[in-house]
Amino acid sequence: MKNRLIQLSVSTRDGQFVARYSEEGLVELNFPVGRASSRAVKQNDVPAPIRRWHRATAVALESVLAGRSPGKFPPLDLSNGTTFQRKVWNALRKIPPGKTKSYGEIARAIGKPKAVRAVGGACGANPIPVLVPCHRVLAVNKKLGGFSGGLNRKRELLAREGVSL
């Protein structure tokens, strides 16, 4: 399935993200890498539904990067995650902009109160950062915790949403 993914870039205020789509929806969204991201990853042969999804992705992404609600989402294809991971990612999507939860709260929310560290692992494995707001999960004492995309990015995203630590 991995081979059939269609890859499209999104230019944002924070650089060029890369989105990958399956026939089911958005599979992953990657942070801009290094410098030379001006390289076009567009394909000429993109099916109409995916073009539509990608427009939604672009708008939603720009909104969240600006600290606002994403609005309309493209369909998400999270089928490559484990059951546990999907539960966590689902829980993350319920955290509105400007609000935060602790890893422990997420663990309780999915009915596995002791799986606290595992929740951290699932957050780190989140294939669609920003849109699936793993940056809104903090350590218990309102401490920043970790972030795969870099702590600076996490701080910045939260700051734009008006969250103070």
Added chain:
DNA sequence: CCACGGTGGTAGA
């Protein structure tokens, strides 16, 4: 099996 985390709680300085 085993080792490793984006944790959390406790104890002590």
Added chain:
DNA sequence: TCTACCACCGTGG
């Protein structure tokens, strides 16, 4: 507060 230590649990090797 900060450090040290340990119980916990899903993942990947």
